[in-house]
Amino acid sequence: MVKKPADSLIVMTELVLPNDTNVFGNLMGGRLMYWMDIAAALSAQKHSNAPVVTASVDNISFLNAIKLGNAVHIEARVTRAFNSSMEVFLDVWGEDLVTQQKYRSNTAYYTFVALDEHSRPKAAQPIEPETADDVERYNGALRRRQLRLILGGKMKPDDAKELKELFEKG
Template identity: 70%
Template sequence: MQARNPSDSYTMMTEIVLPNDTNVFGNLMGGRLMYWMDIAAAIAAQRHCNAPVVTASVDNISFENPIKLGNTVHIEAKVSRAFNTSMEVHLKVWGEDFTQQFKYKSNEAYYTFVALDPNRRPRVVPPLTPETEEEKRLYEGALHRRQVRLILGGKMKPDEAAELKALFFTKHD
């Protein structure tokens, strides 16, 4: 299976914030944004593996700045690491205010997807080869984020997370 680059999965999704998308303060509802982010991330994951995918986890969503009614939302997504049957997708969300003519960062998150075969069973995905310094940084950190997800999900014991433990403990001679 041939390795893919993060740029092969790059997805940009753009939406406009309409009244039905907002809360009583005129801000984009977090749930609506997470819905749009899930779509963008799924497209990126499918581009990487050329197969249908399902969302396995959503973590580390940070809400930095609200996006107001009438503003435009830009969601950038690309695969940050591929494991055996799963892929981590990194997302950045930008708001754009056309009347004030500025663009601002709103959110960042990681979603995990599992690729499926025709029988809806997990299938192997292509490996990922990062190219840029940012892609390499995200790639390296993905192993640690995965181990945290597995521990929190009860699928890994903390003692089994060797790479994660190495961040906190050093060997003494």
């Protein structure tokens, strides 16, 4: 069964409490990554209808700190499915609940693997992009996957045809 990215959409909201912050009153990066992992896992599990495990986390850059007392909104959706893995895009927003001002905190890509009843990787369901953003993320997912595989020592750079094309255009 082919699914759409919207079928795996998860929106998770958390409130930044004192125990979640550093000495500057900002949400700790590790706590945010923990919440992001949960949201991404829920999205991957929703897509695959199976338990999932985290396989990798791409670069996470923090654009804006999220302050004590603010809300954190995490949106996660599957962008592409490969053999047994799924790439999940996360978009994170902070919100000052007093002024109702929303601001982007960060984005990231996580990779999950669906597991069968024996805890072995199982085939991931295909995905069909709908919107222009879906198509862009879907097309970029293959290059991001190749980069992850190269950095993990599972692929030789010369075998990453789509990734090489980015640097050979000119």
